Amino acid sequence: MWKWFHKLGAPRSFYDISGRLLPWFWTIAALLLTTGVVWALAYVPEDYQQGNSVRIMYIHVPAAILSQSGYAMMAFAGAVFLIWRIKLADVALQCAAPIGASITFLALVTGSIWGKPTWGTWWVWDARLTSTLVLLFLYIGVMALRAAMENRESAGRATALLALVGVVNLPIIKYSVDWWFTLHQGSSFSLTEKPAMPPEMWLPLLVMVLGFYFFFFSLWMMRIRVEIINREFRTDWVKKLVAAS
């Protein structure tokens, strides 16, 4: 097991392994997302209060979940880099930030579009929305810090540190709906309790959440592979790869 992890930490092995995994991940992501979208748009019954606007939930909730767990994974990569100095972890952190930022943006925008007909407003400065906006700024901060620093080693340490400090925002987002008065509803999905929705509503949501995870991992691997080529340009295998393509 450890040996396997060690091997995965080497840029070349990661490049090979991810190259073999990617077609599978893309296929699974595409299948889950098309199934989920058709299901959500055409087959899910209307909500008795929200009518058809409830269909926005099927992208808003997966995007919101991924924006947070994507951040957790990015911060984990930062911790791995700081503790074990694994270069690939730094690459992973750098590559997760733009994907996470775009998905957080998506969560905010779809939430806003859903909020208009449901709450009567596009935006409120309440705890859930504000802390999610902070999450977006954390992602952007990681990207900006990376772009601003010349030295790769110190840029890696600084971004890892920033990503780790930003983790405090995650429980704030999660519990914001319980701690403060808010328009945002509490979570309707949890690992331990039965969902507060009928299966014909939460099953397609589960499909979409899984689809978003596979989509995220596929994008993440793609970006990491590009960055590996970029950083390992002095190695023979990358030279061969470049010459052959």
Place this chain on the structure above:
Amino acid sequence: MNFDSFSSFIEMGGYGLYVWSAYAITLIVCVYNITRPILMRKQVIREQKRSLQHLLSDKEDLV
């Protein structure tokens, strides 16, 4: 199927603009996320090819 006609599917019971704009933005974000690394890969490989050729021609000059 929850809708009895195509027009009611588009209308979404009056929420059409909200639902479809949310899904359209999602599509744009997804397409951007997919094309971005593909373009970056092309660019990185193009640049490295160029520097590789420079290296080779420099060596020839030395000989």
